[in-house]
Amino acid sequence: MTPQLDAIGIVTSDMAASLAFYRRLGIDIPADADAQPHVEATLPNGLRLLWDTEETLRSFDAGWQPPQPGAGRLGLAFLCASPREVDEVYEALVGAGYEGHLKPWDAVWGQRYATVHDPDGGEVSLFAPSAA
Template sequence: MTPRFAVIGLVASDLAASLAFYRRLGLDFPAGSETQPHVEAALPGGTTLALDTEDTVRSFHPGRRLPAGGGGRVSLAFRCDSPAAVDAVYEDLVGAGHHGELKPWDAFWGMRYAVVHDPDGNGVDLFAPLPGAGE
């Protein structure tokens, strides 16, 4: 049997802040997830985004060293409905206090693109094809 990619796992230093961030992007985590050690949201296409607290990870892997000062090693990408939606989602997240890494711009590869950071410093790309760019 061939392994099948199924889960993206992130370690959250502040689970409530991470949940609020990803809920703003439309992910559906169960009510009360803020008090859980591990939570999951189903993603389109059958994959799952899983968030674990640092304490949860340490409980089964006490020797694991988590990067100081947050993430930056993982990047997730969210497709928006239109180039204008990239701008709107970026402004919503930055307006809510999240770090805007790259303001929306028309990328040379034919997409409107922007990058924000989640509460742990992981890059979250926002993109949509530009009109006439094809797919």
């Protein structure tokens, strides 16, 4: 059997804050999940997003330490319906108090692109094919 990517895990210091951020990006997460130590959401394409609190991770990896700010190695990218939606989603997230990292711009590779940080400093890209 060839391994297949099935899930992406996010370790969070504040479950409710992290889930609120991803709900704003359209991820369907039940409201009662905010107080859980582990949460899963299956996306329309079958890929799963998993959230664990730092305490949950330490329950089986006692030496686990969070990465230093700015040391993220993994980013998530959300496809938007249009360049305008990239701008709108970016502004909505920044307006809600999330940290904007790269304001929307027209990238040389033919996409409208922007980056925000989730509550734990994770990089979240927003993109759409550039207008013709």
